[in-house]
Amino acid sequence: MLAFEKNINFTCYIECFQDIYQNNYFDMLKGLTGVRAFFAYSVIFTALVFICCSSENKKSDKVQVDMNSSEQDSLALKGIKAAKQVFYSLPSPLETAMILKRAGAVYSEEILNSADNTSRYNTNKSMALNLGIYSTDLSYASLFDQTQASIRYMTASKKMAEGLGILNAIDNSIIERLEANVNNRDVILDLISETLLNTNSNLEENDRVSVGSIILVGGWVEGLYIAITLAENSKTDNSELINRIIDQKLSLNTVINLLNQNLDNADIKSVLADVNEIKAIYDQVSISVSGVEAIPNSKSGVTTLRSKNVTSVSPEVFTKLKAKVVEIRNKYTY
């Protein structure tokens, strides 16, 4: 089974340099001098390395075949047809915030990571984790129509994205549009969705999926932290929030599979170690899912997937879970 993620293969660069040297590609530039020569050498060198390494990456992703005859071409193409792409999709910060609101969460700004903390985050890992954390805080504030907080969290997210070199994912025009639509929640949510898509696609295109995974895990941990803190402080019925916290056991495997795709990255390894500590506690939570039945509704056009989950968690396990999530989230934000 092929994974969707790709790894940067630095050995390809060495092979490309050897290839460029052996094939005398620069002979064509004999006679050029000065700025023109510098420009020409730079363009050709970049192009050759890029094309060479692109083909190397493709080789590792696809079935390798000898393309010597049309018959072999046909066989090769049949081989490619067996390939499969696998995606592990975590709830996005926007979805996390919606789940919290539907579960009866109230708005509590003091539990969020302050937008003034951005100067604390200087490493790729801390910026990626806090881009996820700020994106969840931004989505949560926006769903509760907290426009000033939304602008602050969008600005904080922009700083983290720029620090990570994700250019143009959140530009000034997004912040201006946010300020111009403070009373229009749908437009604000659409802007958040756009910035998340820009960030994710930019990282995907540039073979930086490990950074994208860390951002998602940061957002997921923040969602869990907000839910746990609100459930603890709640003076009313918090059973729905508790149910959503228990439900995260079902997302844990997705988190782990996502991180396992880039285990050669040290930051991923350390985040995975944290997630495994949460998993050790969730292993003591039991969820039994009954058979699922699809009930279409021709009037609304919305199918209901009918099933029932039976969950069981002891107060001691829940307390341990709370402590662990708070510990990890605080580690990420301080």
Add this chain to the structure above:
Amino acid sequence: MKSLAYIAIVSIFLAASLTGGAQCKNFAKKICKQELAPYIHDGNFNAAILTEGEDAELFKTFYAGQEYRISICCEETLPKVEFKVFDVDKKLLYTNASNNYSTSWDFKVEATQQLIIVVKIPSDENNADIPTSGCVAIMFGLKTE
């Protein structure tokens, strides 16, 4: 002059190599996102270049109380895409083959659960030449209150 022509050719190759991924992103943003309306896109990017005969699997947990729209969109050069939704026991819950190859499906779950979405680009048996490739995106829309 001859050297400048070489430079131009190499630059075109470079630009062509860079556009594949960006094309998929632009396609997802401009075409697929619109198909989710009035649902709001969750912001995740699940898109790849697939070839006829290839399939893709996506694992995702869906939460009780939230209404979702799955939208599968692919470039016009590709044949009709098949998509199926299974529960974790591999029980088929939905196939667009029974729904005129619709590219979207609206649903909600009574209890939170993980589902598997399988997208397949069928092989065109009439086309013995090189199979067609194109961008395929699996997008999720969320219904707001």
